[in-house]
Amino acid sequence: MTTHSQNLSTFLSGLARSDLPEEVASFVTERIIDTVGVMVAGSVKPHSKVVLATARELYGEGPITVTGEAKGLPLLEALLVNATMAHGIDFDDGHNFLHPGCVSVPASLGFAQHVEASGAQVIRAVAAGYEASIRASLAAGIDHRIRGYHPTATCNIFGAAAAGGLLLGLDPEHMEWALAIASTESSGLGQYKHDGSPIKHLHAGIAARKGAQAAFLARNGLRGFAEAFEGDLGFLQLNANMKNVVELDADLGSRYELLKTETKLYPSCRQTSCASDLALDLYDLHGLRPEAVERIEVRVPEWAMKEWHISNEMPANNLRAILSITYCVAAAIRHGRLTVAEFEDSALQDPVVAELIDKITVHEGTEETKGWPPLRGASADVWRTDGTKISVRSKNAKGSPTTPLTGKDLRAKFMSLAAPVLGEDKAGELHGLLAEIGQQPRIDPILALLRGPTRH
Missing domain, CATH: 3.30.1330.120 (2-methylcitrate dehydratase PrpD)
Incomplete structure (x- = not known):
């Protein structure tokens, strides 16, 4: 009999070879557009600049695109910075207890550049990232939040591991290892709420970096432990409880939880x-x-x-x-x-x-x-x-699954965020390429528009 962790890992690994339902692929494309717009706007914030400067000081330059910058960073550091930017103005999407896009989208784009993946593969990776993060957060449930954890950090690490693992070609066993390694790296405290510390924004960056590292470690042969989520010393037992463990793998493939993701109309909680x-x-x-x-x-x-x-x-x-x-x-x-x-x-x-x-x-x-x-x-x-x-x-906020935004609304939000930083023409061109990302053989044109110099 397979475990919940095995079932989730098998599903995530299999997304690399499966055709996503059209509804899911289209929705993921919208998630990519929305997150990239927020990431561009977040790139000019002071906390993003601090994280960028620190990464440059410690690790120097690298080949992976950093939003708004002519010079890149090594992969893990680029993910740290880009994910911090994507959560940098609190305008990124949400699902029940976490913000999945701010980690899964920059992680997928960074890994895609690293392995020279197609846009269609990016969509699959983002889907895997969302499902991993969301499933972990649903399994952890409200008790995880009550204990003071910030699921955008603690659960999104699984999304980065899954997205990266998919693009690295991990089989089910190695994907399970990646999630296990990520589980032991999971962290993120809600103490920022008391005094408004920008550490909240960094949480997304830490999750992206550590999740990506977990994928590489698993790919290179570091064996993870079994039952990372449901084991007696696993993620759920220590950080929440087992009441919702079935959410990890219930109806995988027939129920995509990512479709319940909300688009935010305002840059606030x-x-x-x-x-x-x-x-x-x-x-x-x-x-x-x-x-x-x-x-x-x-x-x-x-x-x-x-x-x-x-x-x-x-x-x-x-x-x-x-x-x-x-x-x-x-x-x-x-x-x-x-x-x-x-x-x-x-x-x-x-x-x-x-x-x-x-x-x-x-x-x-x-x-x-x-x-x-x-x-x-x-x-x-x-x-x-x-x-x-x-x-x-x-009964519910605008932008929620019960009152979704139109394509026109989504484009308006994107342009309002990206145009002040990139300029109107460049932002419009970027939106057009992102809308067709599933047809792109490589994402290099998208990355070129994301690079600087930006108009501050």
């Missing part, structure tokens, strides 16, 4: 997304403006009732703003939008937003808690200074 939708509806559909607000009550799932989500203090830094429901609601009503600009340091000095935050309270909503996860609903009541009241509710 997904716990803020639905409340942000409501705030923008209040602005657009009801004409609500800051001077008309007397008070606002927002209801969210119990999971979102954390200090870093509901504080009435003006955020001290970018990441604290990204995590704050009160800030996102206030900024949306203040500006009528919620873009990268609203999370810059200068925006955190706005007295109008600070005054609005004082008027917002967040409570647990019974219906919202019932639906979470997978739904991330919110509702709100607004009392206006003229004595009238507005009530709004949404």
